[in-house]
Amino acid sequence: MTIQQDMMNAFTLEQLQEFDRQHHVHPFTDPETLKQAPPFLIDSAEGCYVSGQNIKLLDAMAGLGCVNIGYGRKELAEVASHVMNKLSYYHSFSAVSNPYAAALSAKIADIAPEGMNKIFISNSGSEAVETALKLVSLYWQRKGQPNRQTIITRDYAYHGSTIATAALNGNKEMGSQFGYGSNDHIVHAKAPYWYREGGDMSPDEFGVAAAQSVEQCILDAGPENVAAFIGEPVQGTMGIIVPPQSYWPEVERICRKYDVLIIADEVVSGFGRTGKWFGQEAFGFTADIMTLAKGLSSSYVPVSATVVSDDVASIIEDGSGLLQHGFTTSGHPVTCAVALKNLQLIEHEGMVEAIAVEKGPYLADRLNVALGDHPLVGEIRTSGLMVGIELTKNKATREQYPLELGICNHVSQSALMRGLIVRATGNVVVLCPPFVISNAEIDFVASILLEACNEVYAAIQQV
Ligand SMILES: Cc1ncc(COP(=O)(O)O)c(C=O)c1O
Known part of the structure; x- marks a missing residue:
């Protein structure tokens, strides 16, 4: 074994723990914890x-x-090795692509809810959500309603940890700790958290009441200023808040009434976790944009996607010029090939x-x-x-x-x-x-x- 192939043979456990303590900054971690005990490798x-x-x-x-x-799963390792040997990288800017990005996009369109056929590929859930925010903004600009900038999110939401996505979270400290930018255009509606907030109402009564808090947010901001509502079909990170079945259809009805776009953040719920391919199917609504990550490749490689409905895509692609957005590794051949294989295994098995x-x-x-x-x-x-x-x-x-x-x-x-x-x-x-x-x-x-x-x-x- 060489160092590159097996670190556990090249160094002692204690050496690796010390490297980690000295040099590795851990996400969502109080540094004090790592001073008190070595990391578990x-x-x-x-x-x-x-x-x-x-x-x-x-x-x-x-x-x-x-x-x-x-x-x-060895099948994914084999695909990664094969593609890395054949096409280790090429970008997908301008009119260039690769077979794996093309095939993965087609596969996602195939299993996505009907009418969602355009896919932007990135690396993380946060990037997928951030991409959705940008596309929403572009959509309203190109529709001639640039004032539509307010995004309605919810208490207990989790949508990512970049500057823009953190501001959407229920945990407001995530947005405020770093102090960049203004969050004036972000509004929090009630979460459909019946156990904590439902009081004497039945779950279905409370589901409708929680949806109506979205309507209240729209009215408070002025419907002409509201761009989109974003929600996880089941709120995952903050405690698996399963909404009453009455909730999402009512949210959808309200958003359609005021022409507010719906972003379904399916980073956790996507690709089968709810027992349906997408949480939208489990909870009875259809989004305009959905965001995917985690289960897309089962996290064997970092990859995410923002899926856009035909209606939204037709406005964004109306010929008004360059999409000023993208990442070096958007549509990376290796990640796309691994994600495709992962989806095939989920389907075939x-x-x-x-x-x-x-x-x-x-x-x-x-x-x-x-x-x-x-x-x-x-x-x-x-x-x-x-x-x-x-x-x-x-x-x-x-x-x-x-x-x-x-x-x-x-x-x-x-x-x-x-x-x-x-x-x-x-x-x-x-x-x-x-x-x-x-x-x-x-x-x-x-x-x-x-x-x-x-x-x-x-x-x-x-x-
Ligand atoms: C619903 C949801 N959206 C977005 C994200 C952010 O994904 P990432 O950590 O890959 O940036 C997460 C992460 O847990 C999530 O649960």
Whole structure:
């Protein structure tokens, strides 16, 4: 083995940890954490498991909700190697393309909701969303309504971490920490978060009420100033907020009434995670633009896409000149080829149907049996293989534990000690397992989460 092929053989674990501590700036990390403990080095992964430092963990988060086909599929490595040997790179600016970018664009158009046929390829979810914002702006300029600049987003949203996309997030500190630019044109509507905000309303009543808060935002800004509404079909990063079925059709009706474009941010929900190819199909609406990343390549390589409806494309491509937007690696041959192969595997192995009829219902059932009556658990929300387990102090009143107590972190840490990776988000335990998770692995997830909740609940009782 040479250094280039296996770092674990070239250096000791301690050396690598020291390199990392000295030189690697970690995303979304308090540097203090890395001063207190060395980083945990994961160096291999297979199926639903990641391994490192002689520890093997079942990853019920599929990385960051992205390794949809599971880890270590050789077919993707072979495609990457083949294409990298044949065409390591060429750009796609002007009238140049490559076979893989062309074929991937056609494939996305083929599986996308009807009438969404134009695809812009970038590298990350944030870039896909930022591209959507630019295309929306161009659309309204070319339609002769340049005042339409307001973007309506929602509480608890997550749309990225670039300057423009961070301003769309529910976590406002992400936008304000760095201080660039003005966010005057961004407005937050209510999230369809029935458990926290629904009060005495039924979920469907609350879904309509939450949608009407979008209408209120449009009226407050003046419909003639509103460019678009952006939303994740299921809000993922901030706690798997599964909207009532009444929500999206009402949002769509309102947006159509005021001629406001709809951007569906399908970075997490896209490519089957909800049991449908796209979250729009699961929640009954059609967007004008959708953004895709994560599951597009199962994150084997960084790639994302912004998909535009024929109507929007016809305005943007009306001959008014150059699109002043793009990235060096937009349409990269290797990433496009890997994404294409990933989509073929999902399709040929019937993964989306399996989530809808088998794995999604089995996961929901096992979690409900294990945790439904648990005193620490207020609600278990599921959509396909997206799960949010809302912890509560009081099942009847839905009162939350103060976030400073870190109850949810304790649950996820307890699960980790038992060999299971889940994610703690505020007071919600989040699961987004790989599509290839087996029933036996689902049983393991449910039993470990029960043990973790029991342990944390017992500890709470003692204080
Ligand atoms: C819905 C949604 N949009 C956009 C993003 C940003 O993607 P990236 O981290 O690839 O920039 C994320 C990331 O989690 C996401 O969940």
